[in-house]
Amino acid sequence: MKIGIGNDHVAVAYKKAISDYIREAYGYEVVNFGTDSSERFDYPLSGKAVAQAVVSSQVDKGILICGTGVGIGISANKVKGVRCVICSEPYSAKLSREHNNTNILAFGARVVGIELAKMIVDSWLTAEYEGGRHQKRLDMIEEIEDDNL
Template structure:
């Protein structure tokens, strides 16, 4: 798979470890994050990864900031993105199975490298189950369309 990765200054070291892990599994990693520990703004990187995922330039994305929350909020502003913040593997797996998430986020100040690798592995190895879950994912897409076009439609 081709996986985008993005991070702010807090996630730089974690990004390096996760990118190396992904590459060891045979994935291609596309770096949209900063490589510096100098203070920067997480919305920049959340949007970059989200736009690449939404455009189909990559298969999915991984985002890292202090908590994973801010960078995922930025990513979720891009139409078609379903970014999830996870601090443990169970939620990561279910987010893919039930919500068809296309971006995973976590916090470098919240989880350690080994736990982050487990979270990533569970998320990547899970598959969307469709069925009753598809209806709910479609409902989320409908909210996006209404937000974009208004209640009367486009």
């Protein structure tokens, strides 16, 4: 599995810690789409880059980190085919995969501690889409996307 990861200047340390964690805990390849500098960096750039990598199948899933996770997650959700969840706890991360088949996870370096961030990542990476009754709603979301091109 290949995970794309993106961040802004606030989340450089978190990106490194989460990337290392994913490599060590899961053996997954992690592809960096963010900044490695503490110099001001506009989060929409890495949000878009990870989103495009996910929808083009360059990577299997994406993880985004900025101060709150909100701006970078909103940026990713502007790319057709992306279902990015912004989480600050593991339960929503798990259900977002099971019910919404989310393909990108976002969280905030200023919102969650690094150990909680790892728990959120674990819940999200290990959960699987259930399909069934949930597919109808995903189809409806895709129709909304198609209506607004």
